[in-house]
Structures are given as C-alpha cells and as structure tokens.
Amino acid sequence: MNELIEVFLASLRDGYVQVSAFVAVTILAFGLLQYWTDGAVIGAIEGNERLQVLFGGLLGLTPGCGGAIIVMPLYVRGTVSFGTVVATLGATAGDSAFVILALAPEAALYAYAIAFVASVATGYLVDTVGLGVTRVDNAVAQLSPAMADGGTVVNKGVGPNPAHDYGGPAPTHAHESGPDRQSRVLTPLSHLAHVLWWTAALAGLALGTLYLLRGGPEVPLALGLGFDGLFTVVGIAGAVLSLYLYGVGRHYVGEGEVARARDSFGSIYDTLTHAAMETSFVTVWVLVAFLVYEYAVLLTGMNVATIAAAAGVLAPIGGAVVGLIPGCGPQILLASVYAEGGLPFSALSANAIAQDGDALFPLLAVDARAAIVATIYNFLPAVVVGVALHFLWGPVFGMAEFGFGVL
Template sequence: MADLQSILFASLRDGYVQVSVFVAVTVLLFGLVQYRTNGALLRALEENERLQPLFGGLLGLTPGCGGAIVVMPLYVRGSVSFGTVVATLGATAGDSAFVILALAPEAALYAYGIALAASVATGYLVDSYGIGVARVDAAVSRVSPTATTDGGTVVNSRVGPNPTHEYPSGSPTHSHEAGPDRSSKILTPLSHAAHVAWWVTAAGGLVLGTMYLLRGGPEVALTVGVGFDGAFTVFGLAGAVLSLYLYGVGRHYVGEGQVARARDSFSSLYDTATHAAMETSFVTVWVFAAFLAYEYGVVLTGLDVSAIAAGAGVLAPIGGVAVGLIPGCGPQILLASVYAEGGLPFSALASNAVAQDGDALFPLLAIDPKAAIVATIYNALPALVVGVALFFLWEPVFGMPEFGFGVA
C-alpha cells in the first residue's frame, strides 16, 4: 500500500514538473501570438488549405505538445482537414524532445526531421485519397459499433464541417463561450487566486523541470525539504493539486469552462494566461491518468516497456512504435532516456518519433475518440516503415552505429 501511495504522489509530481509546465509554456506562447496578432495565426492556417498538413506538421514539431494541442480543436470545428491532424500528431515531438535535445541533439535533428517528412507526406495522402478508409473504418466500428468515422474524408478543394461533427443549430457546438458560467462570492475569488498561484508554481516548475532535463533525468527522491529534490516535490505536488482544482472547479468561475477548444483571439493578457492555464490543466488530468496507468501497470504486472522496446533485432523499432502508441509523453520520455543511455538503436527512436502523438491526443480522445483511434492507426503505419527501413539501412548507408548515435 505504501508503494502504491508513493507511486500516486510521484506520478502527480512528475507529471506536473516533467510535462505540464512545458505544455503550459508552449500553449501560452501560441496564445500570446494569437493575442498580439488578433488571431492571424489560426486564420492563416484555416485559409491556406493546401498548406495545412505542412503547417500542422511544423506546429507538431515544436518541442512539447502545445503546438499540436492548438490544432486538435480546429479539426473538431471543421477548420482543418483530417490529414492535418495526422500530420500534426505524427510530427509531434512531445516532451521527450526536451530529453533528446539536451542529451542527444544530433539524433534529435535526424529523428524529428524524418518524423516531419513522413508525417506530412502521410497527411497529404490521407487528404488526397483517404487511404485505407474502408479497412480503418471497419476496424474502428468493431471497437465502437455505432461509430461512423470521418478518418478518410477526402478534402480535395475545400475543408468543411466534418461529417461526425454535425451542427444541428447551424453553429458549431464546440465553439468557445467567453465568460464564466458560474458565480460565487467564495469560489470566484478563490478560483482566480488559484489561477495566479498556478502560474507561480508553473514558473518554479519550469526552472526545476529544465534543471531535471539538463541533469539527464535523474531519480528524484519524494521528499519535502531544502534542496533540489525537496523543491521538485513541493512545486510538483502544489502544481498538481492546483491543476486538479482548476480543471474540476476553477474553470467554471474564471471564464474557461469549455476546455480543449480553439480560441480565435484574446481580449487581454490575463485572458490569454487563463486560457493557457485551463488548457494545460485539462491535459494535466489526462497526463496524470496516463502516468498512473503506466506505473501501476508496471508494478502490478511486472511489464518492462523499455525492455520490450530494446528487444533484439528488428523488434527494437517495432517496440518503438508500440511505445509510441501509448497516449501521453511519460512512456516516450522513458524511451528517450533509455536511448540517451545507449540502450536503444536509432531506428527505435525514429519509429517512436513518428508513432507518438504526445499529450495532443488527449484533447482529441476527449472530444472525438473515434478520430483519435483512426489518426493513431494512420501514424503507426509510416512509423513501422521508417523504423524497419532504418534498422536494415542505417549502418550500410550512413556507416554509423545505431546504438549511441548522436548522444552528446
């Protein structure tokens, strides 16, 4: 029981400091761009339909998941194509990018460059031909018998409302409604205070998270006190509790009751910061769930994902794809750490880079789970091709060993 409690607290702490604070920064940066340009970024993405998969891939390529998270609500309201979603999720570098950039920068350049090219190409193929639509739809229908997926929508000359996102009232049902939906003499000021406190913990967590990555992702003791481990735990648990409060209660009192929704523009800096905090809190809840599921799964079943991914021969890149199929950044961070220690070949890192969707898959799972399943399937196919091809061709073509390539 003590071990299970330690896993709970460690998962809350690590999820916030290792993942959430970086998501917060990227979402805030995109929000600030939206605020300063009055929504020009998203309008440019929506209006340039032919370039959407490329733009989506570039947004996904930004370290962390903030850029990719921005794209998901746009698909739900019919502003971007499904191929754009596929390209964005496939190119998503996720929070594992911070580990690879710090510890194996040359490998990061190759892996994420390959992921961008493969994902954008797949996105354009999906938009142009709806490849494999019948088979994918059949597979998804077996998972959800009532499903009518739009994963194979052929865009051709225009992007329009998605078939599974009908708007009976004539307006998008997922549109953002500004302003709080509740008011309370106690909870309204408390929620605003929690929002401010959340950003204080996010700033401290960002510093600690960066130090953690620069130190190579060491083990951090679950303790309270003076020093790095103590501060890591205090800021992590405080940020986690505040995130749970903001998502469960606070968002209804500070004007962001509808999370995982795209915003065209922001009225003020505070409004921009509020949106970033609520979006990050929403993702944080899913990250906590993923961390706990993974950690409890390891403890209760004895499963060692890193050992499976590091299997001999061609099983290594296939293992990289398998790990990439797990939603969230926790398992990907683990795989990146193992690679940086020389425990995995480059083909496994590259296949994982294509297959992983990072935390951006969580909003899509919440608002359109069937589309999320289809996108994951589409990304797994090029990931397998890339990983297996690199396994057989890397050393003969490039003349460099796969294990330890690019590690600083």
C-alpha cells in the same frame, strides 16, 4: 499500501513538472502570438487548405505538446482536414524531445527531421486519397450525432461534416453559464488558484529544465528547500491546482469549455487563463496515463524499456509499439534509455513518428474513433521507416549504432 501511495504522489509530481509546465509555456507562447496578431495564426492555418498539413507538421515539430494540442480543436471545429491531424500527431515528439535535444542534439536533428517528412507525406496521402476521413466522420456520426467530429475533404477542400452542426457560438471567457460565477468564496478562490498555478508553472519549468539537463535522474519524494524537495512540493502543488482548475475553477475564472481553439484573446489575463485551463485539461489526462502506466509496471513487473530494446529488427518495432502508448511518460523513458546508449537510432526514429505525446488526449476526449485511426496511420510509417533505417540507411550512415548522436 505505502508503495501505492508513493506511486500516486510521484505521478502527480512528475506529471506536472516533467510535462505540464512545458505544455503551459508552449500553449501560452502560441496564445500570446494569437493575442498580438488578433487571431491571424489560426486564421492562416484554417484559410490555407493546401498548406494545412504542412502547418500541422510544423506545429507538431515544436518541442513539447503545446503546438500539436492547438491543432486538435481545429479538427473538432471542422476547419482542418484529418490529414492535418495525422501529420501533426506524427511529427510530434512530445516532451521526450526535451530529453533528446539536451542529451543527443545530433540524433534529435535527424530523428525529428525524418519524423516530420514521413508524417507530412502521410498526411497529404490521407487527404489526397481520402483514406479514412469520410469513414471516420460517418462512423462517429452513427455512434452519436451529437458527438464532435472533424471536417471532411470534399473536392480537395476542407468542409464541415453535414452530420454535425458547427454553427454554434464560439467559446468565450464570459461568465454566462454554469454555477454561480459570482460566488463570494469560489470566484476569488479560483482566481487565486489561477495565480498560484502560474507561480507553480514557472517554478516547475525551471525545475523541469534542470531535471532534463541532469539527464532525467530518479528524484526521491522529499520535503525541503533542496532540488528534491522543491521538485516534490512544486510538482504536487501544481498538479492539485490543475485538478482544481479543471474541476471547479474554470466555472468561476472563465474558459468553461476546454480543448477548444481560440481565434483571439481580449487581454493578457484572458490569454493566461486559456493557457492555464487548456494545460489543466491535459494534466488530468497525463495524470491518468502516468497512474495507469506506473501501476501496471508495479503490479505486473512489465519493463517497457527492456521490451523496446530487444535485439535486431525488433528494436524499431518495439519503439513504434511504445509510441502507441498515449502520453509522454513512456516516451521520456525510451528517450532516456536511448541517451544512455541502450537503443539504436532506428528505435528512436520509429518512436518519434508513432508517438502522439499528450496531444492525443484532447482528441480522445471528444473524438475517440478519429484519435485511434490517426494513431494507426502513424504507426504504419513508423514501422516502415524504423525497419528501413535498421536494414538500409542505418548501416550506411552509421545510424544503426547504439548511442548515435549522444553527447
């Protein structure tokens, strides 16, 4: 029982410090850009249909998951194509990018460049051929006409799926619906939780950066003013605050709807609120993924790193298989194993293409069928590129070596 509790607390802590703090900063940076440009960034993505796939790939290429998370609600709104989703998720390296950038920058440069090219090419192929876009939308519409679905490529342009009405009001921060938003207790409490959440996020960012610079070591659960104690206290506090903001606070602070893109923001505080609520939404899914993964390892003895490190051509295939697991936890583990010289470059590259990081969670929540199909589309080029690196390019350029590009 004690071990189960320790796994639960460690998952809360690690999910927030290792993932959520970085996601928060990325989403905030994009939100501030939206605020300063009055929505011009999302408008540029939505208004340039031919470049949407490329823009999606570039957003996915940014370290962390924040850039990719921005694209998912645009698909739900029907303003970007399914190929854009595929390119974004394929180019996403998630939070494992921070590990590789810190410990193996040369490997990161090559791996993520390969992932970007392969994902953008796949995205354009999906849109050009119409590979599964209409089928996905029709399947979702048949399952539930009210379920959110994405845009359909029609005459080489992106248009709303006629099976779904996109004409509803855009999400706002106005206190117009839900519980009593003027509660004498919960309204000030929620605003206080929001402020404390950002305090935890900044502290978590600093601690998470130190953690990555140290090579991602095991951090024991502890209390105190040392690194281990602060790592534990800040992580658990931030996770608990995230759960509160997602479950209760968003109804009183504003931003009642999450996993939705905003065109612009009315103030800095408005921007901070949106970033906090979006990150809290992702945090919930991250915690679920962490707990499922950790309890599976604890109860079954499964070792993902050992499986992925299988000899020969199984290594890149294993890297791609690990990439199918939603969330950044397994990917951070794989990246750490690579940085220690335990995996070949082909496995790292295949994983970089196949993994979706935390960006898949918002799409899973509102359009599970599209999320699954997009993951399959990225898994296929991940295997092809990984095997090609193993047999063809790797031996020529030295990328078949274990520990290629590690400092």
